[in-house]
Amino acid sequence: MSLLLDSKINHSTFFLTGFPGLEQQYPWLSIPFSCIYATVLSGNCLVLHVIWTEPSQHKIMFYFLAMLALTDLCMGLSTVHMVLAILWGLSQEIGLDACISQISFVHGLSGTESGVLLTVVCDRFPAICNPLRYTSILTNTRIIKIWLGILERSFIVIIPTIICLKFFYYYTTTHILSHSFCLHQDLLWLACSDIRFNSFYALALVICILLLVSVLILISFILILHSVLAIASQEEQLKSLQTCVSHICAVFSLYIPIMGLTMVLRFGKHLSPVVHVLHGQHLYLFPPLMNPIIYSVKSHQIRSRIQRWFTLKNN
Structure with a gap:
């Protein structure tokens, strides 16, 4: 019994695997990862x-884009x-x-990222379908409340799992995490306590958030498409859809x-450890990397301001 108790502690130091099998290439891998993080x-x-x-650009849409950029910035800093x-x-x-x-x-x-994206998508519905009341519907005070509500929801819902x-x-004998940073499911595999609540709660949370947000986004796009098709001018239709x-x-x-x-964390235990690590990196690097590019390319205001800013710097 004493040996069993000695092998269990609730204050431990864990070892992050990193990129298994690629240890010799770490100096070379650090170059693209450093460039990606610098770009993010x-x-x-x-x-x-x-x-x-x-x-x-002190407009409602750009306020939401600023929220998204700030969230992406924090996501990059949380693992870099x-x-x-x-x-x-x-x-x-x-x-x-x-x-x-x-x-x-x-x-x-x-969770904050998904909430902000949902808000950005839902923002397009009143902007396209009811433009005359758009600024009265989304006031600065309401935008702040939405932002605080997203943050509150995202962090409060994970408190039960964090406390557990x-x-x-x-176990002190197996304290190796399979990623290059800490993930909830990864830490659960090393626990010798009853993890059923955390496991089911986390899965239900992911499913509910993904399902709810996906349904709301789909409904928003359907309503927007219905309103756009009611516009007589084809040019206006294309402009709204863009x-x-x-x-x-x-x-x-x-x-x-x-x-x-x-899916990989829960059902891909037979896969190579490198696959698990790359999926984790993909999730927390790809959206923060792509969002500035996506919105800079599509937003004429941001693109022209960036071009003008670099022109002034070169002169």
Whole structure:
């Protein structure tokens, strides 16, 4: 009995696997990862800077884009330090408290990202279908309340699982995490406590959020399409639909990686460890990398402001 108790502790240090089988290539892998992280940080910071400094972009749609850029920026920062520390050979260890904190930020920010995307899509419905009342429906006060509500919902719903993780016991003989940063399901595999609540609650949460958000986004697009088709002018129809293209791309760039990572974590134990790691990196790098590109390409205001800003810098 004493040996069994000695092998269980609720305050432990975990070892992050990193990229198994590619240890010899870490110096080379650090180059593209550093470039990707630099692009994520600079791209989202640039979008925030342009929206902040350009008076013509102090509009409702750009406020939502600023929320999305800020969320993407935080998502990148929540994992960058551990991934680069592994690739640069600095450290692969992380304490339980630090691991749980990272899980809180990683999963909370994922929920925030989905909430902001839903808001961005729903914002297009009154803008296209009821443009005369658009500014009266979405006031600055209401936008702030929406932003705070998204943050509150995203972090409060994960509190039960976070509390359980803190009080679980973990085997000291198996304390190797299969990713380059902490994920909820990854930490559950190392717990020797009853994890049924966390497992079912997390799965139900992912399904409910994905299903609810997907249904609401689909309904919004159907309503927008119905209103657009009622417009007599074909030119106006195309112009209205083009405003939704970037939102559709942003939605797919988030939800396809989320569904892929969920399936791999729960049903892909037979897959190579590298597949698990790459799926995790894909989820927390791809949306923050692509969103600034998507909205900069589709938004004439942001694109022209960035071009003008670089022109002034070169002169």
